[in-house]
Amino acid sequence: MNHYKIFLIFSFTIINVAIGSVPELSPNTFLFCLKPELQPLTISLNRGKPSVGMAALDDYFQTHDIVRIEPWIKHATEIDRDGDIYLNRIYRVYIDENSLGRTDQSISSIQDFPFILYAEPEYIRKPYYKPNDPSYSSQCSLEAVKTDIAWDYWDIENGEIPGDKNILLASVDTGVDYTHPDLIENIWVNQGEILEWVFEIEGIDPNGDGLLSAGEISNFILTDL
Template sequence: MIVLLKIFALQLSLLFAADHASVPNQYLVKFKSQFTNLTIQNVKDTLGATEAEKLPSIERWYRITTSNNLSGLKLNSNIEFIEPNYYQYANKTPTDAKYSSQWGMRNTGQKDSDGNKGTAGVDIEIESVWDLTVGSPNVIVAVIDTGIDFKHPDLADNQFINEKEASGKKGIDDDGNGYVDDVSGYNFYSNKPNATDDHGHGSHCAGVIGARGNNDFGIAGVNWNVKMMPLKFLSASGSGDTEGAIKSITYAVNNGAKVLSNSWGGGGESRALKEAIEYALSKDVLFVAAAGNNTENTDQDPHFPSSYDVENIISVAALSNSGNLADFSNYGVKTVDLAAPGVNIMSTILGGTFEEWSGTSMATPFVAGVAALMLSVNPNLSALALKAKILATVRPMNSLQGKVLTGGFLNANGAVRASFY
């Protein structure tokens, strides 16, 4: 438990380093273990504080007021730990200009771009998560798709960079991973390092996972901070082959991704592709897959890769803003695990712009993004633990009963709060 809390504390200090407003002149101080029974006067005298109060239940912690500054207080040899008394914010709402269009994040009953009125509260309940974590640059999510346009200003900050290649020599495989100059993912469609997006689909998915949040621009991703690794195996027209998919999966697994977001499918059943997903399982990597857009029961007519019977696959159906299964979405109580927002989803596309798109493709990165948030608070969670917690914390909906395994849709708040242990 101590280890987890320490990790969490570290995350907070990393994540909020840029915007950590605190109560003026106030600090939270922990005295070293030999100081178990200090009086308030002892505390004030030791720290030059004008005021002090013992914090309840946690040992040797005091909140103090002093005009001494933090770096001066840190020199005091009686102190084990000291931090500013940070302001905390309930239900953090980001400043992004298009946030009010993101019904999947906060559904107030607003209309989507087709004029469909939402049902207030049908969202992934993310705002209370952002109070705990907005993600971590230590978590790598692979987007296996048409590439990602990192020239997009809302995506640029969250690009995965392979530092050894970035600081290495052109034409040399500096990190010895078998790929030359793979600075940021790989393009298995053209067999070259540049995995930028020439379609838009991969960038749209990436925006859901990790568009920079709270930057006054565009949208907020599920993660405001994360590293997204683009694996491009789909062309400018959105098609690719099984070989490219397999190479993308194995590259992502071998190069640090813990979550793979797969908004594609529809090919025939492939033993090789299934074994690539089993390889991901063997390396403890989660495989999130779109259930497909054919309005079919995939228990009867399987859709691949989402219908492969491999434990690390989460298969995702699409939910509308009124809380119904999308009319195009596949379903199946054996082969589809849960639903997530997937109709008229506002996200990043080519040219630095934004559009609302629909599909189980759009639902999938919500789940992949929440898995990344879970890893930001507990990097030790296994792929199967991530899956179990995501499935156990869905919000049940009548409209999803008999349609998906859990009978519910993604609940980020439940999933992340279940991730600390």
């Protein structure tokens, strides 16, 4: 009898662990990706419903209670890709609240189109104060730069996430794409690292304030090219 008790307790523990590890899914959205040979969609509204100028997709939106569609990453370009997956061809689809129970069916239906690379549920990603990476202990670099100390600046467990412009984030990598759309207006340039002779280049400092921003550097490079 004790053996059965141990087995039941062990089984119940495994079930709890398995349930706890199931990722959370968005109830009213999913993602789909176009095949690379198609151009990114031009999204508009037609009688309150999304329209993209493709008869097959427009009919799909009408029959599956789709209320909205938007790029998954708004500023993605042609160079943002991994093989056949182009980030500027991935879209987020919003389903009407009255049809939330048909999300799986909507995903299955859109995958039948020959121009769809894939479709999938949208996973809800949440930051955790304590890393859930099983290999965290082997990453000595995080402890070396005292990353864990920085986490205390936010009450992550209660929903507060990084976003204060008064806090500077430093990149310790060997290179930074400071002209990236997400960085160019936000990145801080260490003026002390800029050689004095750089300011003598004509047009490098258009406002003459003696400082160089990422935007000024980028504009000069693009103009010079």
